[in-house]
Amino acid sequence: MLAQPTALAVNLLDASSLLAAFGALGIAVVLFAETGLLVGFFLPGDSLLFTAGLLSRAGAHSGPRLDLAQVLAAAVVGALVGAQCGYVLGRRGGRALLTRSSNRRLHEGAARAEELLERYGHARAIVLARFVPVVRTVLNPLAGALGVPARTFALWQTTGGLVWTVGLILGGYALGSVVPDVDRYLLPIVGAIVVLSLLPVVLELLRGRRAAKAPAGGPEAD
Numbered sequence: 527m528l529a530q531p532t533a534l535a536v537n538l539l540d541a542s543s544l545l546a547a548f549g550a551l552g553i554a555v556v557l558f559a560e561t562g563l564l565v566g567f568f569l570p571g572d573s574l575l576f577t578a579g580l581l582s583r584a585g586a587h588s589g590p591r592l593d594l595a596q597v598l599a600a601a602v603v604g605a606l607v608g609a610q611c612g613y614v615l616g617r618r619g620g621r622a623l624l625t626r627s628s629n630r631r632l633h634e635g636a637a638r639a640e641e642l643l644e645r646y647g648h649a650r651a652i653v654l655a656r657f658v659p660v661v662r663t664v665l666n667p668l669a670g671a672l673g674v675p676a677r678t679f680a681l682w683q684t685t686g687g688l689v690w691t692v693g694l695i696l697g698g699y700a701l702g703s704v705v706p707d708v709d710r711y712l713l714p715i716v717g718a719i720v721v722l723s724l725l726p727v728v729l730e731l732l733r734g735r736r737a738a739k740a741p742a743g744g745p746e747a748d
Contacts, residue, residue, distance in 0.1 A: 554604035562608030579698025616670025
């Protein structure tokens with residue numbers, strides 16, 4: 527009976543709150559929703575993975591005690607199955623789902639995802655999208671809607687998913703093992719991870735603005 531108020535108080539945007547309430551299972555569910563369902567674009571995938579790795583080491587003073595093997599397994603399963611589910615949804619009507627949504631961030635993410643596919647090709651775009659918030663949510667259904675071959679998508683989403691999940695978790699684990707009592711500074715560390723995860727989005731926006739202004743002032747305009 528005492529666990530119900532705790533569950534109701536979970537903050538879906540806070541990695542520590544999610545891990546404290548649901549543990550490794552929460553990682554799988556969150557990553558599945560973020561990478562497989564268009565409604566999961568707001569979830570904290572990067573910070574969740576890094577925080578889970580940080581709290582998996584022995585001797586953590588704050589937050590839940592997590593098992594590294596369970597965390598890795600849950601993250602990999604959630605990310606890979608979620609992406610594959612998003613791809614299948616896209617093949618069955620991803621464009622229609624995006625059209626029905628009125629969320630501006632979702633449409634901006636879809637535009638960046640389509641640009642990634644056109645500029646870098648299927649393989650690189652699918653891998654790179656894992657590291658860009660919102661884009662990793664919409665690229666999977668968009669790849670299905672655009673007819674990316676199923677084998678190509680499965681191969682490269684698995685590659686990107688493994689690098690993304692295992693890399694961030696082990697990065698957090700390594701930092702926690704090297705720096706004593708690092709979990710006492712969990713909040714600023716997670717804040718830094720969030721900022722770093724948003725850098726690709728900011729850089730892409732700046733690049734887009736410069737590209738839009740270039741034709742107006744360049745020689746081609748004349």
